[in-house]
Amino acid sequence: MNAHPLITLQNVTKTFGPVTVIQDVTVSVYPGQVQVLLGENGAGKSTLIKMVAGVYQPDGGQILVDGTVTTLPTTKAAEDHGIATIHQELNLVATMSVAENVMLGRMPTKFGMVDRKELRRQARAALALIGLDVDVNLLVGDLGIAKQQLVEIAKALSINARVLILDEPTAALTRHETQALFAVMADLRSRGVGMLFISHHLDEIAEVGDTVTVIRDGHFIAEVPASTPEDELVKLMVGRSIEDQFPRRADETPAVTEVLTVTNLTSAGQFDDISFTVRAGEVLGIAGLVGAGRTELIRAIAGADKYDTGTVTVRGTKLPKGDIKAAIRAGIGHVPEDRKGQGLVLDASVNDNLGYATLASSAKLGLADFTGQRRRAEAVAKTLRIRMHTIDQPIRSLSGGNQQKAVFGRWIIAASTVLLLDEPTRGVDVGAKVEIYELMNSITAAGGAIVMVSSELPEILGMSDRILVMRDGRLAGELSAADATQDTVMTLAARDVAAQR
Amino acid sequence: MSTTTTITPTPTRRSFDYKTFLANNGALVGLVVLCIALVIATPDFLTGQNLLNIGIQVSTVAVLAFGMTFVIVAGGIDLSVGAVAALSAMASGWFFVSAGLPGWVALLGGLAVGLLAGIVNGAANAYGKLPSFIATLAMLSVARGLTLVISDGRPIKTAAEVSFLGGNLGPVPMPIVVLVVAALVASFILNRTVLGRSMYAVGGNAEAARLSGLPVKRIIVTVFALAGLFAALAGLLLAGRLDSAQPQAAAGYELDAIAAVVIGGASLSGGLGKISGTFIGALVLVVIRNGLNLLNVSSFWQQVVIGLVIALAVGADVLRRKTRNS
Numbered sequence: 001m002n003a004h005p006l007i008t009l010q011n012v013t014k015t016f017g018p019v020t021v022i023q024d025v026t027v028s029v030y031p032g033q034v035q036v037l038l039g040e041n042g043a044g045k046s047t048l049i050k051m052v053a054g055v056y057q058p059d060g061g062q063i064l065v066d067g068t069v070t071t072l073p074t075t076k077a078a079e080d081h082g083i084a085t086i087h088q089e090l091n092l093v094a095t096m097s098v099a100e101n102v103m104l105g106r107m108p109t110k111f112g113m114v115d116r117k118e119l120r121r122q123a124r125a126a127l128a129l130i131g132l133d134v135d136v137n138l139l140v141g142d143l144g145i146a147k148q149q150l151v152e153i154a155k156a157l158s159i160n161a162r163v164l165i166l167d168e169p170t171a172a173l174t175r176h177e178t179q180a181l182f183a184v185m186a187d188l189r190s191r192g193v194g195m196l197f198i199s200h201h202l203d204e205i206a207e208v209g210d211t212v213t214v215i216r217d218g219h220f221i222a223e224v225p226a227s228t229p230e231d232e233l234v235k236l237m238v239g240r241s242i243e244d245q246f247p248r249r250a251d252e253t254p255a256v257t258e259v260l261t262v263t264n265l266t267s268a269g270q271f272d273d274i275s276f277t278v279r280a281g282e283v284l285g286i287a288g289l290v291g292a293g294r295t296e297l298i299r300a301i302a303g304a305d306k307y308d309t310g311t312v313t314v315r316g317t318k319l320p321k322g323d324i325k326a327a328i329r330a331g332i333g334h335v336p337e338d339r340k341g342q343g344l345v346l347d348a349s350v351n352d353n354l355g356y357a358t359l360a361s362s363a364k365l366g367l368a369d370f371t372g373q374r375r376r377a378e379a380v381a382k383t384l385r386i387r388m389h390t391i392d393q394p395i396r397s398l399s400g401g402n403q404q405k406a407v408f409g410r411w412i413i414a415a416s417t418v419l420l421l422d423e424p425t426r427g428v429d430v431g432a433k434v435e436i437y438e439l440m441n442s443i444t445a446a447g448g449a450i451v452m453v454s455s456e457l458p459e460i461l462g463m464s465d466r467i468l469v470m471r472d473g474r475l476a477g478e479l480s481a482a483d484a485t486q487d488t489v490m491t492l493a494a495r496d497v498a499a500q501r
Numbered sequence: 502m503s504t505t506t507t508i509t510p511t512p513t514r515r516s517f518d519y520k521t522f523l524a525n526n527g528a529l530v531g532l533v534v535l536c537i538a539l540v541i542a543t544p545d546f547l548t549g550q551n552l553l554n555i556g557i558q559v560s561t562v563a564v565l566a567f568g569m570t571f572v573i574v575a576g577g578i579d580l581s582v583g584a585v586a587a588l589s590a591m592a593s594g595w596f597f598v599s600a601g602l603p604g605w606v607a608l609l610g611g612l613a614v615g616l617l618a619g620i621v622n623g624a625a626n627a628y629g630k631l632p633s634f635i636a637t638l639a640m641l642s643v644a645r646g647l648t649l650v651i652s653d654g655r656p657i658k659t660a661a662e663v664s665f666l667g668g669n670l671g672p673v674p675m676p677i678v679v680l681v682v683a684a685l686v687a688s689f690i691l692n693r694t695v696l697g698r699s700m701y702a703v704g705g706n707a708e709a710a711r712l713s714g715l716p717v718k719r720i721i722v723t724v725f726a727l728a729g730l731f732a733a734l735a736g737l738l739l740a741g742r743l744d745s746a747q748p749q750a751a752a753g754y755e756l757d758a759i760a761a762v763v764i765g766g767a768s769l770s771g772g773l774g775k776i777s778g779t780f781i782g783a784l785v786l787v788v789i790r791n792g793l794n795l796l797n798v799s800s801f802w803q804q805v806v807i808g809l810v811i812a813l814a815v816g817a818d819v820l821r822r823k824t825r826n827s
Contacts, residue, residue, distance in 0.1 A: 345705035356713035
């Protein structure tokens, strides 16, 4: 790279109260280059990004834009320098249309009124840039999370960004959608846009990145080329080597006891005639594209939503429709897709969050069992190695991986034996991921059964004993762990969809 | 969010962190400052009679606000508590005078009316899918209207059992006794029972609570039922003091109750709040009014001051969230 960097964070330091989050880190983004920022949750990636985006000011060091020392006191100032950010959390107004969201703050006007026609035209142009085909008049809230993400990206791109910051843009995307995004990124790169990219998917780094800056505990560790082997990257990131990213230990003896049986389950418009069984000690993976009906199916089994016909049976007991409590009593534990929106009460303590599923069942005469709950929570937090200061701190203040472990912990306290996992490692760093996989192993080793929906194919392939593939609400096929490859799974998941396009 | 594990400050015991203390106990500190200022400003403040007055005045507001605390912690709002208080007292008077029921039955009947109104609020919210703001706004109008219908706009004499609530127990005014008991009961419900803990979960994230198997709808109905019951108790306290149920009693008290809860540190978005905080919030409101009265400040200006205090308290709440989340 002989060009000058578009932006450089030079020896920056950031402290919050007594805690130093970033210490003396230097990162540069060059034109036409994808700079990957790699580190575990809590390493300080988001803080770095927020300094580039004008959200935080560095306490030490300086920011150079085009070689000139610059302060970015606000996000507006950053945008004025051509720095656009796609945050981990979507910044969209669910009740406004796609077009309005894309053009928010820059709506074209005519005689002082919004020029609807021009608005739609510009929004369509922005969407076309990333090949997203949605009706710009739809409300953003009616789109799936993947499409919302793409709208957000279209919005950021439409400001003519020179520097694009992408904070885990692929976390909620399927392989297919990720590929589309990468194509857009490649196009931007050829046009000289510099990008700062964060992802927990190591395989994406070599695919899309140029150089990788590794940070750990707020310190700069190394800058390496993106072609560095994954093992090496993991080692740099966590400071030790992780032997196996997917440590699935299946039982040697094939299990016979059927724990969960789903028969002809149908919910109009969501999934159709789904039948399968899960045996004790087994991990059943459910693969498919976003929108194939996987989440809806899981929710119906968990009692979170009603379904039209069919039955769900756990160990011979038929579960009533839409009855979460009955499902829990039968041993079902549901780890929902959206940890913050559906899994946790963020302002409540770790202790409280661990105890919600057992709040009523452990109570005596309507009185909450405080001492017992604390004892159980302490024990499970220790087993799961939930990293926290105290069990009474709000769960909001834990990292994503530790939050997710707490959702698991809730069901471990409830002694659930059938776990329904929906994207169990979304937004979770490599170290915590492996811990979650180990946890799945110990659950199945103890005779539990797991159904796992995941959009991460390596995870599905690495952790499942059997794989069901869903397509358009139907079962497209079943694969054994031995037969499954990315290709066989994707062929089943996307065949018709591809044919339709 | 990914940085937050490393930045959560470890509690330091070496130095007293007055910022955190202020942020967490703003209302209490405000109350103490207020009291000291009033002691200095007027000799009439720190007298036994005035303190008893404050106690009696705070009882109605605080009892209403305890019920409101349940609702706000569970993520709702109840605009009907003032009107339900009036309706309950009026119904109790009607049971006694017109229906000729025994005094204690009239007392319990009044409480039952409040409970029922609360259940209707809760059911409209949980099952009827009406936002609690709308459901209780409707109830406000209905309850106040029914109060006027029953009474024909005239006060009704209350039973001796109800009047007893406005009297004295030895040297202590009964409203203060009721206040203390209500505070203990409310605090017990919120802190110790499954119901109370569930309220925090429902207010914090109703979907997460539901997916954990908590009966969210039933909890919401119970929460509003409790608010109705506490409102009825407040209404009976008020009637007991006057020996009569007044058709316009407790008008506008819902706003005092909400203000007390918010000053006490609860969040209107739900999931946060304490009975002790609400009690302090109610005291702040009442002591300000009492002090301004003693200082001969017009009631018009009092409203201005109360408004500023609410804004200040909510400002402190925002500040507290900011320090916690950054």
